[in-house]
Amino acid sequence: MAQFYSAKRRVTTRQKITVVVNDLDAFGQGVARHNGKALFVQGALPGEQVEVEISEDKRQYSRGSVKRILAASPQRVQPRCPHYSRCGGCQQQHVPVELQQQSKASALAHMLSKESGSPVAVDDIISGQAWGYRRRARLSLNYQVKTQTLQMGFREQASSDLVSITQCPILKPELNALIQPLHLLLSGLQAVRRLGHVELVLADNGPLLVLRHLDALSAADRQKLEQFSHKHQLSLFLAPDSDTLEQLNGEMPVIHSGSLGLTFSPRDFIQVNDEVNQQMVARALAWLDLQPHDRVLDLFCGMGNFTLPMGNLAENVVGVEGVAALVAKAAYNAALNNLNNVAFYQHNLEEDVTSQPWAGEGFNKVLLDPARAGAAGVMEHIVKLAPELVVYVSCNPTTLARDSQVLLKSGYQLERVTMLDMFPHTGHLESMVLFSRK
Incomplete structure (x- = not known):
């Protein structure tokens, strides 16, 4: 009689411990002591008693994340962004700005x-x-075949999963206001399944948009994009590949350093x-x-x-x-x-x-x-x-x-x-x- 072996999936249970956090490092992680070594806790503040799930245990240090706050710090603030718990863009919205600066x-x-x-x-x-300061953002795009919807947003921290966003309060208000209408526009394009990413930049002479598309755009899609750029008064660039940049309308962007005006390409590095x-x-x-x-x-x-x-x-x-x-x-x-x-x-x-x-x-x-x-x-x-x-x-x-x-x-x-x-x-x-x- 034949016998069949069925391998059981290996299950690893992450350790959960309770600690009191005594410091904050430059990256916004709470610092506690456990088993005689430093424990870095994402999402914890000094003075807080928290239940921590250990994710990494090295000889000289450990890392973990907060599962429950047992005693909260009076310094803890409510994150302004509704996507903060998942989005990997920010790590310290629960930390007062003064404490962020002090710890750094x-x-x-x-x-x-x-x-x-x-x-x-x-x-x-x-x-x-502290808010509305960022004049550049690159938003990933991913078409979900099962739901037939377009995701637009940032990656989760330490993950390739995409977090769809409706707003980003650290973006310049002019760019933040574009997120929802832009998502609606891109969702309605014929090329919606073949879009790579979109970049938003606020130059001193107005906003600009760069769309990375993986296939040639139809005349109807190009017309929709141009109409959007005119309605929102932004310069429009198309990127069919990593080396090509086609400007459909608008001015070349300009920023200032001191009293001097500097022109730049949307792909050039600028301080955000x-x-x-x-x-x-x-x-x-x-x-x-x-x-x-x-x-x-x-x-x-x-x-x-x-x-x-x-x-x-x-x-x-x-x-x-x-x-x-x-x-x-x-x-x-x-x-x-x-x-x-x-x-x-x-x-x-x-x-x-x-x-x-x-x-x-x-x-x-x-x-x-x-x-x-x-x-x-x-x-x-x-x-x-x-x-x-x-x-x-x-x-x-x-x-x-x-x-x-x-x-x-x-x-x-x-x-x-x-x-x-x-x-x-x-x-x-x-x-x-x-x-x-x-």
Whole structure:
């Protein structure tokens, strides 16, 4: 007689424990102690007693999420967004803005103090509006065959599942108001099953929309899109693939950095929080104390967010960026603003720079604004240039702390630290540090 083996599905039960949270980290996670190690709890505030489901248990730390709040903190606030419990875009809407800023500033000071070997304090915090600040959003699109409906929204945290949204209170009001009518429009297109994503950007001369579509659009669909763009007074771009951008109507977008107008492509990187960006640029220029005889090097310059305003004050400014399209756009904007003393070069700054035409020039001041990976590839070269002042703009405190060590060991001292509240209600920590040569 034949015997058949039926494998039973393995069932793992996640451990649930009760803890009292005593701190908040930079990413908005509550911090407790369990089994002699740190336990990071998503959704918990200091002083709260919570039931936690453990999701990750390592030798030195554990992670978990709140299943029940047994004793709530008086500081806890009601999230403004109805999608907050599922959407992965924000992590700290239950945390008061002041506590968000305080925890990020404390984490930044701790990391820099650890690397420098002496206490480091955050001098101040640059912030703006906590709501309605984001001028750019990319919304995923997914057609559900079973329900014959189009999902439009953001991904769940640590998941590929899409959360359909009807509003996003951290978006600029002009963009937030477009979400529901845009969803209705896209749901009615013949190409509804073959749409990739949609991008919304608020430029200083009005909103724009970029639609990524996987198949050619019919004349009827194009007409609907154009009618929508005219009704809502926005520039319309179509993206049939990752390299092509077709502008159907509207102006090329413009943003400002200081007093200068910068044109950009909808695919170019721009700072999404304009209010904080304007303050950040002004602070960086003030720290550098630019004089008519200064020669400044701006590394990871993008399309000239810092470089171009510096050109109004210094004798000569050189910007270096790895993305060729941004270099071309920066050079175009320099010419547009009649800045003949500013030059741009394209180079991957993770690679050796010593043979570059700009590398040996006598710069007396340096600004760098690297991506999350930091600037390990150019720190030693900055030391060789021996500038009087260095401003480091960071979106990752870990790599900032690492790169700071190179300057501190080479005779530089840390003068000022500012925390940039660029992304309220999220776990992103941005900062700016001033170093001077002893």
